[in-house]
Amino acid sequence: MTVTDRRTEEEREGRAEVDVAGATRPRHPLRWVASLVLLVLAAQLVHLLVTNDNFEWHVVGEYVNASIIGHGIAITLELTVVAMAVGIVGGVLLAVGRLSENRLLRGACGLYVWFFRGIPVLVQLVFWYNLSALLPRISFGVPFGPEFVSGETNHMITPLLAAILGLGLNEAAYMAEIIRGGLLAVDPGQTEAAHALGMSDARTFRRVVMPQAMRFIVPPTGSQVINMLKATSLVSVIALADLLYTVQSIYNRTFQTIPLLIVACLWYLLITSILYVGQSFIERRYARGATRQAPQGFWDFALLRRRAKTPEVPS
Amino acid sequence: MTTAMVHAAGVRKRFGHLEVLNGIDLDVAAGEVVVVLGPSGSGKSTFLRCINHLETIDGGSIHVDGELIGFRAEGGRVRHLRKREITRQRREIGMVFQQFNLFPHLTVLQNIVEAPTGVRREPSARAREHALELLRRVGLEDKAGAYPRQLSGGQQQRVAIARALAMRPKLMLFDEPTSALDPELVGEVLATMKSLADDGLTMIVVTHEIGFAREVADRVVFMDDGLVVESGPPSQVLENPANPRTKAFLSKVL
Numbered sequence: 001m002t003v004t005d006r007r008t009e010e011e012r013e014g015r016a017e018v019d020v021a022g023a024t025r026p027r028h029p030l031r032w033v034a035s036l037v038l039l040v041l042a043a044q045l046v047h048l049l050v051t052n053d054n055f056e057w058h059v060v061g062e063y064v065n066a067s068i069i070g071h072g073i074a075i076t077l078e079l080t081v082v083a084m085a086v087g088i089v090g091g092v093l094l095a096v097g098r099l100s101e102n103r104l105l106r107g108a109c110g111l112y113v114w115f116f117r118g119i120p121v122l123v124q125l126v127f128w129y130n131l132s133a134l135l136p137r138i139s140f141g142v143p144f145g146p147e148f149v150s151g152e153t154n155h156m157i158t159p160l161l162a163a164i165l166g167l168g169l170n171e172a173a174y175m176a177e178i179i180r181g182g183l184l185a186v187d188p189g190q191t192e193a194a195h196a197l198g199m200s201d202a203r204t205f206r207r208v209v210m211p212q213a214m215r216f217i218v219p220p221t222g223s224q225v226i227n228m229l230k231a232t233s234l235v236s237v238i239a240l241a242d243l244l245y246t247v248q249s250i251y252n253r254t255f256q257t258i259p260l261l262i263v264a265c266l267w268y269l270l271i272t273s274i275l276y277v278g279q280s281f282i283e284r285r286y287a288r289g290a291t292r293q294a295p296q297g298f299w300d301f302a303l304l305r306r307r308a309k310t311p312e313v314p315s
Numbered sequence: 316m317t318t319a320m321v322h323a324a325g326v327r328k329r330f331g332h333l334e335v336l337n338g339i340d341l342d343v344a345a346g347e348v349v350v351v352l353g354p355s356g357s358g359k360s361t362f363l364r365c366i367n368h369l370e371t372i373d374g375g376s377i378h379v380d381g382e383l384i385g386f387r388a389e390g391g392r393v394r395h396l397r398k399r400e401i402t403r404q405r406r407e408i409g410m411v412f413q414q415f416n417l418f419p420h421l422t423v424l425q426n427i428v429e430a431p432t433g434v435r436r437e438p439s440a441r442a443r444e445h446a447l448e449l450l451r452r453v454g455l456e457d458k459a460g461a462y463p464r465q466l467s468g469g470q471q472q473r474v475a476i477a478r479a480l481a482m483r484p485k486l487m488l489f490d491e492p493t494s495a496l497d498p499e500l501v502g503e504v505l506a507t508m509k510s511l512a513d514d515g516l517t518m519i520v521v522t523h524e525i526g527f528a529r530e531v532a533d534r535v536v537f538m539d540d541g542l543v544v545e546s547g548p549p550s551q552v553l554e555n556p557a558n559p560r561t562k563a564f565l566s567k568v569l
Contacts (some may be wrong), residue, residue: 193416193475196367196484197430198406201398207429211420287421 061260063250064266072246073267079163079232081244084225086168092173098180109176115172122234123164129238131157163235171228178220182213214286222279226272233268243267320345320486320517321366325375326472327363328541330447335361337541338375343519345485348512350549351521353538359521363488366519367403378483379408406434409479413491417463417472417478423450424459427478435482437486442481451479453507469500473507480511487511489520505531525568531555537561567569 047262049055063069083261097109115123132153136288139150157165186209194204236245321343328336333457335358351359364370366377367418368385384404387394392535396404418426429444431437434539437445450456453473463471472492479487492500505527512531522528528535528549535544535552537560545558556562 188418189412189414189416190418191410193410193418195369195402196405196408196410196412197478198402198434199430200402200434203433208418212418238526247409 013225015296037258054142054263056256056259059256060262060266063260063263064245067248068246069243069267072241072243073271074215075241075246076229076232077162077271079167079235079240080260081224082164082230083167083171084165085226085233085276087171087175087228090169090172091179094172095179095183098176113173113176115169117177121170121231122237124170125238127236128157128162128166129159131132131162141158159235159238159240162238163214163232163240165199167231167235170197174224175221178224179213179217182216183209184214185216211286215283218283218286222275222282225279226275229271229275249279267268319378320380321519323362323366323380323435324377326362326377327366327374328358328370328372335421336365339421339538339541339543341536341543341546342541343486343517344428345517346515347533348518348531349534349536350532351519351538352523352525352528352535353565356400357538358541359538360490363519366411366467366486366488369410371395379404391510397480402434406482406568407485408432409482409484409487411472411475411479411487411492413494415463415468415475415495415551416519417471419463422460423466423474424460426463426474426563427481430478431481431556446477446481448543449480450474452480452510452546453477454503467500468496468510469503472504473495476507476511482508485517487516487518490520490523490529491523493522493524495509503538523568525553525565 005012032245045299049163088295093111094109100106100109135153137150138156139146139147139151141149163254190208190212191204194208199207235242236248241249244292247264251257251260273279319342323339323341326336327334334545339358339362340462341349341362346565348353351362352453353359361370365372366379366384373387376386382404385396385401385402387396395494408481410452417423424443424446428437428439428442431445432439447456450459450534453476455470455473456479457518458470458474464472466474492508493504496504501524506526508518508520508527509531519546520527520532532549534545534546535549537552537558539560544557545561547553552561556565
């Protein structure tokens with residue numbers, strides 16, 4: 001079989017003058033098919049949302065701004081913030097402990113991480129909630145010596161405290177690993193340079209190592225915050241009136257299950273979206289010195305006002 | 316010992332089973348510029364790092380300006396110093412690294428004022444003024460607001476020198492300051508170092524730049540296998556080495 005070569009003799013020899021400006025691009029029929037499929041699916045979704053009465057959109061509208069939902073959101077946010085704070089502070093301490101020169105401390109911190117990462121957070125929550133069955137009384141004082149404060153566990157461990165302990169202590173184990181990774185990612189030469197300048201260990205950590213480790217710590221911490229917001233919904237099992245528990249308690253009375261779950265979904269989505277924007281901004285803040293670009297203001301960033309790209313050459 | 320800025324006697328250091336320093340004796344007078352030469356693995360960088368106690372020595376002693384570094388001797392007993400004390404001793408000794416080790420998250424000016432304001436508690440206005448003066452001295456006064464990554468290697472190293480000088484050290488240690496630089500950037504760093512030497516700063520320089528040794532050093536020290544093999548004025552050590560190992564090394568690098 002012979003293949004006809006339609007090129008002229010000159011073209012084959014590479015001697016012809018060629019200008020590639022205005023060359024046609026290859027076609028991609030599969031891309032068109034994919035776009036078409038997606039458009040059909042989107043149309044079906046819109047059709048479903050509009051025509052299916054089971055969504056009961058008027059119920060969604062009725063409850064989305066209800067003050068009882070607001071209370072649930074407040075509990076969800078409060079839990080997220082406090083449990084995350086416990087997680088971050090605990091994580092820093094554990095990470096520093098795991099990098100310590102003291103072998104016992106290193107081992108103990110490693111054990112903590114192993115233990116709390118190894119048990120599902122739902123189990124931990126239920127455990128803290130039922131702590132009184134294990135320890136009926138809790139007291140603080142000198143070990144094996146006199147007590148200063150003591151009380152009934154059932155009075156001290158409220159559902160809120162059980163939720164904070166369960167979510168926070170579990171989070172500390174994950175944050176410890178994230179922070180340790182960030183600290184290890186900083187060039188040891190940085191510590192040496194700081195020491196050579198006569199800076200103490202504490203100052204070196206605070207002024208030199210930590211700010212650089214933040215670049216590695218912030219992105220995964222951002223997703224931890226978003227995970228935490230969602231994980232707070234687990235506390236509905238210990239009867240704490242967070243966003244999910246609140247909508248559940250309403251639809252258990254009214255049987256408007258789907259619209260109320262949609263209310264919860266809308267709020268979760270809104271809050272995670274806000275967190276996402278915040279996270280991206282913090283990331284840029286800590287990228288200082290890592291790129292040659294100047295930092296961008298928050299609102300410019302949040303409103304997607306991107307920097308002008310290199311202007312295209314006018315034709 | 317009272318007149319020497321650095322007095323090292325029988326300094327030994329090992330990493331595991333590897334003996335890196337086998338008894339280094341070296342005196343450096345105030346205002347003297349000593350260049351340390353030697354093949355890689357001869358222990359010259361390790362010795363430099365022992366002087367400001369980035370490495371703890373295993374034997375012998377190092378005094379800087381009459382003060383025992385890293386240890387305290389009283390009543391016939393020797394103790395390790397606490398970190399606080401070591402930190403205080405290091406403030407008097409500036410160090411410049413092969414990899415510059417500037418703080419990438421701080422601007423040039425912030426890099427320089429960090430230690431004076433944070434460690435020496437200098438008022439920030441004064442530290443700033445001193446920093447700008449040092450930047451002028453290394454020829455980078457227009458780069459005060461830049462981040463290290465925006466600078467060339469040679470510029471970064473000159474900032475690192477200014478940063479070390481900002482602590483007003485009695486002694487400057489240079490650990491292969493030009494080895495990480497592109498050849499065309501070496502000159503600017505060496506010129507900066509030469510001007511410091513001309514001002515009478517006491518300097519110990521580990522380098523492979525024989526030309527710098529010849530021109531600037533008051534004394535050249537040749538190290539091999541963790542020992543000082545030969546020491547003397549550059550003309551003598553570089554042109555007429557007495558030791559066969561010095562000869563062999565110089566014939567390779569010259």
